[in-house]
Amino acid sequence: MFLLICLIDIYTFSSLSKLCRVLFRYMLKRETVANALVMIQPTLDAYSFNGPPTPVLLSSTSVSPDRILLLDTFFQVLICYGETIADWRNRRYQDNPQYSNFKELLEAPQVDAKGIMYERFPHPDYKECDYGSSQARFLMAVLDPASSPTTLRDEGVPILTEDVNLEIFMAHLKKL
Numbered sequence: 001m002f003l004l005i006c007l008i009d010i011y012t013f014s015s016l017s018k019l020c021r022v023l024f025r026y027m028l029k030r031e032t033v034a035n036a037l038v039m040i041q042p043t044l045d046a047y048s049f050n051g052p053p054t055p056v057l058l059s060s061t062s063v064s065p066d067r068i069l070l071l072d073t074f075f076q077v078l079i080c081y082g083e084t085i086a087d088w089r090n091r092r093y094q095d096n097p098q099y100s101n102f103k104e105l106l107e108a109p110q111v112d113a114k115g116i117m118y119e120r121f122p123h124p125d126y127k128e129c130d131y132g133s134s135q136a137r138f139l140m141a142v143l144d145p146a147s148s149p150t151t152l153r154d155e156g157v158p159i160l161t162e163d164v165n166l167e168i169f170m171a172h173l174k175k176l
Protein backbone atom coordinates (compact mmCIF):
# COMPACT_ATOMS: atom_id res chain seq x y z
CA MET A 1 0.00 0.00 0.00
CA PHE A 2 2.86 2.40 0.84
CA LEU A 3 4.48 1.86 -2.56
CA LEU A 4 1.15 2.52 -4.29
CA ILE A 5 0.71 5.79 -2.39
CA CYS A 6 4.23 6.86 -3.32
CA LEU A 7 3.57 6.17 -6.99
CA ILE A 8 0.31 8.09 -6.91
CA ASP A 9 2.10 10.95 -5.18
CA ILE A 10 4.76 11.12 -7.87
CA TYR A 11 2.41 11.05 -10.84
CA THR A 12 -0.76 12.71 -9.66
CA PHE A 13 -0.19 14.92 -6.66
CA SER A 14 3.23 16.44 -7.38
CA SER A 15 1.74 19.87 -8.13
CA LEU A 16 -0.53 19.98 -5.06
CA SER A 17 0.12 21.48 -1.65
CA LYS A 18 1.24 19.33 1.26
CA LEU A 19 -2.18 19.66 2.88
CA CYS A 20 -3.92 18.33 -0.24
CA ARG A 21 -1.46 15.45 -0.48
CA VAL A 22 -2.11 14.50 3.14
CA LEU A 23 -5.86 14.61 2.54
CA PHE A 24 -5.60 12.44 -0.58
CA ARG A 25 -3.39 9.89 1.18
CA TYR A 26 -5.78 9.78 4.12
CA MET A 27 -8.78 9.31 1.83
CA LEU A 28 -7.01 6.59 -0.14
CA LYS A 29 -6.27 4.63 3.04
CA ARG A 30 -9.79 4.85 4.50
CA GLU A 31 -11.88 4.17 1.38
CA THR A 32 -13.03 0.89 -0.08
CA VAL A 33 -11.07 -0.76 -2.87
CA ALA A 34 -13.61 0.36 -5.48
CA ASN A 35 -13.37 3.99 -4.38
CA ALA A 36 -9.57 3.80 -4.16
CA LEU A 37 -9.49 2.54 -7.74
CA VAL A 38 -11.60 5.50 -8.85
CA MET A 39 -9.05 7.80 -7.16
CA ILE A 40 -6.21 6.10 -9.04
CA GLN A 41 -7.99 5.53 -12.37
CA PRO A 42 -10.99 7.85 -12.88
CA THR A 43 -14.03 6.57 -14.74
CA LEU A 44 -15.48 8.10 -17.89
CA ASP A 45 -18.96 7.23 -19.15
CA ALA A 46 -20.40 8.31 -22.50
CA TYR A 47 -24.08 9.07 -23.09
CA SER A 48 -25.39 9.22 -26.64
CA PHE A 49 -28.42 8.41 -28.77
CA ASN A 50 -26.73 5.17 -29.90
CA GLY A 51 -27.61 3.23 -26.77
CA PRO A 52 -27.27 3.04 -23.00
CA PRO A 53 -24.41 4.76 -21.16
CA THR A 54 -21.13 3.01 -21.80
CA PRO A 55 -17.74 3.24 -20.12
CA VAL A 56 -15.13 4.66 -22.49
CA LEU A 57 -11.38 5.02 -22.40
CA LEU A 58 -9.80 8.04 -20.76
CA SER A 59 -8.61 9.13 -24.17
CA SER A 60 -9.08 12.13 -26.41
CA THR A 61 -10.71 9.77 -28.91
CA SER A 62 -13.67 9.49 -26.51
CA VAL A 63 -14.60 13.15 -26.99
CA SER A 64 -17.25 13.61 -29.65
CA PRO A 65 -19.65 16.46 -30.49
CA ASP A 66 -22.71 14.19 -30.14
CA ARG A 67 -21.81 12.74 -26.72
CA ILE A 68 -22.18 13.68 -23.10
CA LEU A 69 -19.29 12.55 -20.92
CA LEU A 70 -19.52 11.89 -17.18
CA LEU A 71 -16.11 11.97 -15.46
CA ASP A 72 -15.76 10.64 -11.91
CA THR A 73 -12.40 11.28 -10.24
CA PHE A 74 -13.76 10.63 -6.72
CA PHE A 75 -13.11 14.23 -5.65
CA GLN A 76 -14.81 15.72 -8.73
CA VAL A 77 -17.82 14.75 -10.81
CA LEU A 78 -17.92 16.48 -14.17
CA ILE A 79 -20.51 16.39 -16.93
CA CYS A 80 -19.15 17.63 -20.25
CA TYR A 81 -21.53 18.23 -23.16
CA GLY A 82 -20.29 17.81 -26.72
CA GLU A 83 -20.58 20.78 -29.07
CA THR A 84 -23.69 19.54 -30.88
CA ILE A 85 -25.46 18.52 -27.67
CA ALA A 86 -24.63 21.89 -26.07
CA ASP A 87 -25.96 23.73 -29.11
CA TRP A 88 -29.24 21.80 -29.00
CA ARG A 89 -29.52 22.41 -25.26
CA ASN A 90 -28.94 26.14 -25.74
CA ARG A 91 -31.67 26.19 -28.40
CA ARG A 92 -33.95 24.60 -25.77
CA TYR A 93 -34.88 21.52 -27.83
CA GLN A 94 -35.45 19.62 -24.57
CA ASP A 95 -38.51 21.83 -23.84
CA ASN A 96 -40.23 20.69 -27.04
CA PRO A 97 -42.33 17.51 -26.46
CA GLN A 98 -41.27 16.31 -29.90
CA TYR A 99 -37.69 15.92 -28.57
CA SER A 100 -38.46 14.01 -25.37
CA ASN A 101 -35.62 11.55 -26.09
CA PHE A 102 -33.18 14.46 -26.06
CA LYS A 103 -34.55 15.57 -22.71
CA GLU A 104 -33.99 12.05 -21.35
CA LEU A 105 -30.44 12.09 -22.73
CA LEU A 106 -29.72 15.34 -20.88
CA GLU A 107 -31.20 14.04 -17.61
CA ALA A 108 -29.47 10.64 -17.56
CA PRO A 109 -25.94 11.82 -16.64
CA GLN A 110 -27.35 14.23 -14.06
CA VAL A 111 -29.23 11.41 -12.33
CA ASP A 112 -26.11 9.22 -12.36
CA ALA A 113 -23.97 12.08 -11.02
CA LYS A 114 -26.42 12.67 -8.16
CA GLY A 115 -26.24 8.96 -7.32
CA ILE A 116 -22.43 9.09 -7.25
CA MET A 117 -22.38 12.20 -5.08
CA TYR A 118 -24.99 10.85 -2.66
CA GLU A 119 -22.80 7.96 -1.56
CA ARG A 120 -19.52 9.89 -1.26
CA PHE A 121 -17.95 11.58 1.70
CA PRO A 122 -16.50 14.15 1.39
CA HIS A 123 -18.98 15.43 -1.13
CA PRO A 124 -17.22 15.75 -4.51
CA ASP A 125 -17.14 18.97 -6.52
CA TYR A 126 -19.84 18.93 -9.19
CA LYS A 127 -19.36 20.73 -12.47
CA GLU A 128 -21.28 20.90 -15.74
CA CYS A 129 -19.56 22.32 -18.77
CA ASP A 130 -19.56 22.44 -22.54
CA TYR A 131 -16.60 21.17 -24.49
CA GLY A 132 -14.25 24.07 -25.17
CA SER A 133 -15.30 26.06 -22.10
CA SER A 134 -12.89 26.90 -19.30
CA GLN A 135 -14.33 24.19 -17.02
CA ALA A 136 -13.55 21.52 -19.64
CA ARG A 137 -9.91 21.79 -18.58
CA PHE A 138 -10.69 19.39 -15.73
CA LEU A 139 -11.66 16.76 -18.30
CA MET A 140 -8.74 17.51 -20.62
CA ALA A 141 -6.26 17.17 -17.73
CA VAL A 142 -7.34 13.57 -17.18
CA LEU A 143 -7.55 12.39 -20.80
CA ASP A 144 -4.75 10.53 -22.56
CA PRO A 145 -3.48 12.64 -25.48
CA ALA A 146 -4.08 9.90 -28.08
CA SER A 147 -4.46 12.63 -30.66
CA SER A 148 -2.04 15.54 -30.45
CA PRO A 149 -0.39 17.83 -32.97
CA THR A 150 2.72 15.60 -32.90
CA THR A 151 0.93 12.28 -33.61
CA LEU A 152 -0.74 13.43 -36.85
CA ARG A 153 -3.97 11.52 -36.29
CA ASP A 154 -7.47 12.56 -37.21
CA GLU A 155 -9.05 10.66 -34.31
CA GLY A 156 -10.44 12.54 -31.35
CA VAL A 157 -9.69 16.01 -30.15
CA PRO A 158 -6.09 17.21 -30.09
CA ILE A 159 -4.84 17.89 -26.57
CA LEU A 160 -1.99 20.34 -26.26
CA THR A 161 0.38 18.74 -23.77
CA GLU A 162 3.98 17.72 -23.30
CA ASP A 163 2.90 14.25 -22.19
CA VAL A 164 3.33 11.29 -24.48
CA ASN A 165 0.24 9.30 -25.37
CA LEU A 166 -0.20 5.86 -23.85
CA GLU A 167 0.41 4.01 -27.13
CA ILE A 168 3.84 5.61 -27.66
CA PHE A 169 4.73 5.09 -23.99
CA MET A 170 3.87 1.38 -24.19
CA ALA A 171 5.86 1.00 -27.44
CA HIS A 172 8.93 2.46 -25.74
CA LEU A 173 8.47 0.15 -22.76
CA LYS A 174 8.36 -2.85 -25.08
CA LYS A 175 11.68 -1.81 -26.61
CA LEU A 176 13.33 -1.91 -23.19
